[in-house]
Amino acid sequence: xxxxxxxxxxxxxxxxxxxxxxxxxxxxxxxxxxxxxxxxxxxxxxxxxxxxxxxxxxxxxxxxxxxxxxxxxxxxxxxxxxxxxxxxxxxxxxxxxxxxxxxxxxxxxxxxxxxxxxxxxxxxxxxxxxxxxxxxxxxxxxxxxxxxxxxxxxxxxxxxxxxxxxxxxxxxxxxxxxxxxxxxxxxxxxxxxxxxxxxxxxxxxxxxxxxxxxxxxxxxxxxxxxxxxxxxxxxxxxxxxxxxxxxxxxxxxxxxxxxxxxxxxxxxxxxxxxxxxxxxxxxxxxxxxxxxxxxxxxxxxxxxxxxxxxxxxxxxxxxxxxxxxxxxxxxxxxxxxxxxxxxxxxxxxxxxxxxxxxxxxxxxxxxxxxxxxxxxxxxxxxxxxxxxxxxxxxxxxxxxxxxxxxxxxxxxxxxxxxxxxxxxxxxxxxxxxxxxxxxxxxxxxxxxxxxxxxxxxxxxxxxxxxxxxxxxxxxxxxxxxxxxxxxxxxxxxxxxxxxxxxxxxxxxxxxxxxxxxxxxxxxxxxxxxxxxxxxxxxx
Amino acid sequence: xxxxxxxxxxxxxxxxxxxxxxxxxxxxxxxxxxxxxxxxxxxxxxxxxxxxxxxxxxxxxxxxxxxxxxxxxxxxxxxxxxxxxxxxxxxxxxxxxxxxxxxxxxxxxxxxxxx
Numbered sequence: 001x002x003x004x005x006x007x008x009x010x011x012x013x014x015x016x017x018x019x020x021x022x023x024x025x026x027x028x029x030x031x032x033x034x035x036x037x038x039x040x041x042x043x044x045x046x047x048x049x050x051x052x053x054x055x056x057x058x059x060x061x062x063x064x065x066x067x068x069x070x071x072x073x074x075x076x077x078x079x080x081x082x083x084x085x086x087x088x089x090x091x092x093x094x095x096x097x098x099x100x101x102x103x104x105x106x107x108x109x110x111x112x113x114x115x116x117x118x119x120x121x122x123x124x125x126x127x128x129x130x131x132x133x134x135x136x137x138x139x140x141x142x143x144x145x146x147x148x149x150x151x152x153x154x155x156x157x158x159x160x161x162x163x164x165x166x167x168x169x170x171x172x173x174x175x176x177x178x179x180x181x182x183x184x185x186x187x188x189x190x191x192x193x194x195x196x197x198x199x200x201x202x203x204x205x206x207x208x209x210x211x212x213x214x215x216x217x218x219x220x221x222x223x224x225x226x227x228x229x230x231x232x233x234x235x236x237x238x239x240x241x242x243x244x245x246x247x248x249x250x251x252x253x254x255x256x257x258x259x260x261x262x263x264x265x266x267x268x269x270x271x272x273x274x275x276x277x278x279x280x281x282x283x284x285x286x287x288x289x290x291x292x293x294x295x296x297x298x299x300x301x302x303x304x305x306x307x308x309x310x311x312x313x314x315x316x317x318x319x320x321x322x323x324x325x326x327x328x329x330x331x332x333x334x335x336x337x338x339x340x341x342x343x344x345x346x347x348x349x350x351x352x353x354x355x356x357x358x359x360x361x362x363x364x365x366x367x368x369x370x371x372x373x374x375x376x377x378x379x380x381x382x383x384x385x386x387x388x389x390x391x392x393x394x395x396x397x398x399x400x401x402x403x404x405x406x407x408x409x410x411x412x413x414x415x416x417x418x419x420x421x422x423x424x425x426x427x428x429x430x431x432x433x434x435x436x437x438x439x440x441x442x443x444x445x446x447x448x449x450x451x452x453x454x455x456x457x458x459x460x461x462x463x464x465x466x467x468x469x470x471x472x473x474x475x476x477x478x479x480x481x482x483x484x485x486x487x488x489x490x491x492x493x494x495x496x497x498x499x500x501x502x503x504x505x506x507x508x509x510x511x512x513x514x515x516x517x518x519x520x521x522x523x524x525x526x527x528x529x530x531x532x533x534x535x536x537x538x539x
Numbered sequence: 540x541x542x543x544x545x546x547x548x549x550x551x552x553x554x555x556x557x558x559x560x561x562x563x564x565x566x567x568x569x570x571x572x573x574x575x576x577x578x579x580x581x582x583x584x585x586x587x588x589x590x591x592x593x594x595x596x597x598x599x600x601x602x603x604x605x606x607x608x609x610x611x612x613x614x615x616x617x618x619x620x621x622x623x624x625x626x627x628x629x630x631x632x633x634x635x636x637x638x639x640x641x642x643x644x645x646x647x648x649x650x651x652x653x654x
Binding site: 138142145149152156159160161164165167168169171172175176178179182183185186187189190195 | 559564567571574575578581582585586587611612615618619622623625626627629630633634636637640641646647648
């Protein structure tokens with residue numbers, strides 16, 4: 001029985017892969033069948049990832065703690081392994097939740113915009129889940145490519161000159177980044193002779209100095225590839241254009257794509273370059289801090305300067321990435337739990353915002369947003385317009401959309417009482433050492449800069465969201481009320497509801513995050529489980 | 540042999556990067572192809588260069604590792620070649636779509652204005 005349950009680990013990769021492949025021969029006219037298949041698949045994935053998360057959080061029973069799945073039944077340093085621990089279970093859960101919301105949203109309308117939407121969507125999820133589960137560097141590359149290939153197709157979904165242009169840039173930069181990924185992986189292999197992450201962590205402690213240099217060069221090149229995905233400042237100019245050009249359900253899932261880069265950086269920096277790494281401990285942290293802060297600054301300025309809401313959301317992705325990068329780079333172990341909370345909360349928020357934008361903008365002329373910002377600069381044209389019929393009824397749709405927009409604004413800016421605030425508070429209290437029994441550490445200049453930037457980025461989000469919100473929802477509403485289907489607004493409400501749930505259940509959630517952070521900070525448990533996992537059926 | 544190989548990788552990378560930074564989509568795709576050739580050779584060389592040493596076991600030769608070359612980088616190269624080839628094909632399609640939409644082969648979809 002327990003042998004059988006063991007196979008649950010590989011299902012998050014297999015299910016979407018199989019369903020995605022099975023959809024391809026179905027005729028494109030039967031789109032609804034594909035939609036339902038995709039919905040069932042993501043629903044199963046969501047339940048499955050919940051089960052896996054519960055299991056990995058428990059201390060005993062099946063799949064407790066870190067569990068290893070040996071592909072082909074080869075033991076760890078030789079065969080490829082999938083590793084399920086708290087962090088990967090958390091990421092699986094986040095991905096499948098977003099995927100479920102985007103999937104439902106797409107069925108209303110957007111999946112008709114092009115071919116094979118649902119197949120590509122399933123393959124994207126397969127790639128994402130694979131990247132979160134694998135314990136092998138080269139296997140990570142393969143899952144990255146599956147994910148990217150699907151994302152190229154999805155970005156181009158709906159076609160049109162704007163998307164093709166954004167897609168061209170996106171494909172080119174990611175192909176170049178993939179080359180860097182390969183160079184980094186092969187350098188690490190050349191120096192250490194292993195591709196297994198756990199084995200690499202152990203080998204690095206006792207490596208000769210000249211080989212150590214090669215590993216560090218390899219890790220640096222590898223890091224650049226991940227930072228391109230995560231959108232670190234000088235490498236992120238493709239991101240706002242690509243994300244704002246994508247169709248809404250695609251953009252909603254792309255919000256988690258940048259987090260894959262963050263996930264790998266977090267995983268590798270704590271596992272391979274953690275406290276046990278000897279001379280190499282803390283490798284690359286300065287770069288992460290500086291790059292992360294520049295990304296926050298760039299993102300915050302971009303948020304203020306954005307004229308269209310989709311771009312505003314895309315720059316918010318950068319702010320969120322930058323916050324996480326710098327939090328990882330600062331290297332205070334007490335901040336990791338808060339950063340993980342922020343990762344979940346900000347991804348849910350941005351995803352909901354991407355879905356919401358299209359609903360709000362539907363029925364408005366394309367130039368309206370540009371006009372709104374320009375009007376700010378040159379004075380209001382319709383300032384003296386008559387305000388008649390006092391107390392015109394606000395249409396129900398507009399009220400729901402407006403409420404959702406308010407929640408997004410509060411979450412993005414990090415104002416109380418929602419989870420955006422809890423997340424930032426958790427990061428800052430970790431930084432100031434308020435939470436733990438350990439005495440407060442002396443704060444460096446970098447720490448103070450980080451605190452300032454974190455708060456300023458919230459302010460800039462607040463200003464930008466206020467401006468856009470006033471122009472959109474307090475403007476005259478005659479004949480511009482968008483027609484919105486229930487299954488389009490429902491995913492947005494559910495995603496925002498998840499954020500509210502996170503705020504209400506902040507205590508238990510933070511305990512889970514703290515346990516996750518603790519297991520990341522002490523990688524010996526991870527490496528031991530991976531390298532000593534027994535083969536199925538004895539030796 | 541080492542010098543020839545490293546020079547080849549260097550030249551391919553340099554040309555690839557140069558072409559990647561050019562404004563025409565066709566130059567970009569050729570640049571990416573050259574870059575991926577360079578990367579494939581580089582991965583291969585990370586298994587160390589050996590002459591007359593097979594990567595698979597011979598009957599009776601088991602146990603003597605000095606007679607074999609490292610098989611892992613060769614397997615990695617195969618995967619990288621396949622993925623790189625598929626991605627180049629995909630990029631070609633996007634390139635043609637862009638050309639169809641904009642009528643120009645400039646990467647930004649429009650010609651730079653002349654001074």
